[in-house]
Amino acid sequence: MSNDPVVAIVGVTGAVGAEFIATMDKRNFRVGKLKALASARSAGQTVNFRGEQVVIEELTPHSFHGVDIALFSAGGSISKKYAPIAVKSGAVVVDNSSAFRMDPDVPLVIPEINAGRIRDHKGIIANPNCSAITALVPLWPIHRQNRIKRMIISTYQAASGAGAAAMEELRESTRANLEGRPFTPKVIPLPYAFNVFSHNTAIDPATGYNDEETKVIKETRKIFEDEKIAIGVTCVRVPVLRAHCEAITFECERPISEDEVRAILSKAPGVRIVDDRAKNYFPMPIDASGQDDVLVGRIRKDLSDPTGHSIAMFVSADQLLKGAALNAVQIAELLPQRAMA
Ligand code: A2P
Numbered sequence: 001m002s003n004d005p006v007v008a009i010v011g012v013t014g015a016v017g018a019e020f021i022a023t024m025d026k027r028n029f030r031v032g033k034l035k036a037l038a039s040a041r042s043a044g045q046t047v048n049f050r051g052e053q054v055v056i057e058e059l060t061p062h063s064f065h066g067v068d069i070a071l072f073s074a075g076g077s078i079s080k081k082y083a084p085i086a087v088k089s090g091a092v093v094v095d096n097s098s099a100f101r102m103d104p105d106v107p108l109v110i111p112e113i114n115a116g117r118i119r120d121h122k123g124i125i126a127n128p129n130c131s132a133i134t135a136l137v138p139l140w141p142i143h144r145q146n147r148i149k150r151m152i153i154s155t156y157q158a159a160s161g162a163g164a165a166a167m168e169e170l171r172e173s174t175r176a177n178l179e180g181r182p183f184t185p186k187v188i189p190l191p192y193a194f195n196v197f198s199h200n201t202a203i204d205p206a207t208g209y210n211d212e213e214t215k216v217i218k219e220t221r222k223i224f225e226d227e228k229i230a231i232g233v234t235c236v237r238v239p240v241l242r243a244h245c246e247a248i249t250f251e252c253e254r255p256i257s258e259d260e261v262r263a264i265l266s267k268a269p270g271v272r273i274v275d276d277r278a279k280n281y282f283p284m285p286i287d288a289s290g291q292d293d294v295l296v297g298r299i300r301k302d303l304s305d306p307t308g309h310s311i312a313m314f315v316s317a318d319q320l321l322k323g324a325a326l327n328a329v330q331i332a333e334l335l336p337q338r339a340m341a
Contacts, residue, residue: 003336005068006033007068007069007070008037009036013045014163016073017074019326020071020325022325032068035054036054036056059074059078064090067090068092069093070093073328078097079093083124084124094127095124098215107125109125110140111327112140112270113223127331130161130323130324131155131215131244133327136224137268137271139248140224142252142265142311146256149228150230150250152249153216155212155235156244158243158244159192159241160242161237161323173185192239193239196237196238198236199212199235199236200237213235242320243286243317244323246314249312250311257308258311270322271294272295275297275298282297283297283314290321292318295315295317299312
């Protein structure tokens, strides 16, 4: 692979697409040429990349000629259709959708956890679900030292996970609500302003779990390579623009103390401890927005487990960065080195 790869962004006008561009720029990711791809609706518009106006092209089966790396974030159906075409054209795809995550031939990678799996790719590498990434970055270094056998996660998810239009809908519905105007939602069919609701993905009537919850369970087991890990999860959307929060309680195989967890997390890559009991200051989406790290706080003994095997904590991470674009660009950064290794 060239040191100055031709990079295509599929979904360049979306919430994650914009962060792909900003993240590549911020991290000095070497790009020979950028191909900006979106739907016919956006073709002819431009995006700014490193001071140059790049014209957006309509995504077609011919878009990937000469492309080395393709970053996809335009939804699962677009990935399913076009990622194999991109691979056939010689590109390596880093896909932010859920289309290929559970495919046994596709590595599901969080670089802080399993960067080595990138080597196994057959053209597509999947970026995990944002709620999974947010939980697993801090849980992994603990799991490595004292296996986590059970975890319970409750999410407080931002609008950004549903895309740029959902973020706009949150802004618009909040304005309408404050001004006493009626508002008809178009993206998420529930009142978003000043409200909290169960995650908007499809719910399985048999199990009562929604797709987001199922993704967290399955993806955690795949990334940790631990099929036995017991996971309970409740995914909820809150009226926050772009960073997710999660309350996490986990039980380890051996006893574990708050101090041990703090010591492990203080050295963990991609984690920043924000845990000020004196000031009652803990991770918040406002602080996590625009940040690369997963913020971790409220680290405390889980009082419901008197055996001392369990810890509770509260985390927040930027869904568009570590939950999506940053993780994908980190994967892409490892590609040329892997190819040469
Ligand atoms: P467009 O703006 O042209 O519709 P988000 O995740 O923020 O909702 O963004 C979705 C992204 O996926 C946008 O960049 C959108 O482009 C792109 N997209 C949606 N449908 C298609 C399509 N049929 N072909 C290519 N890109 C698409």
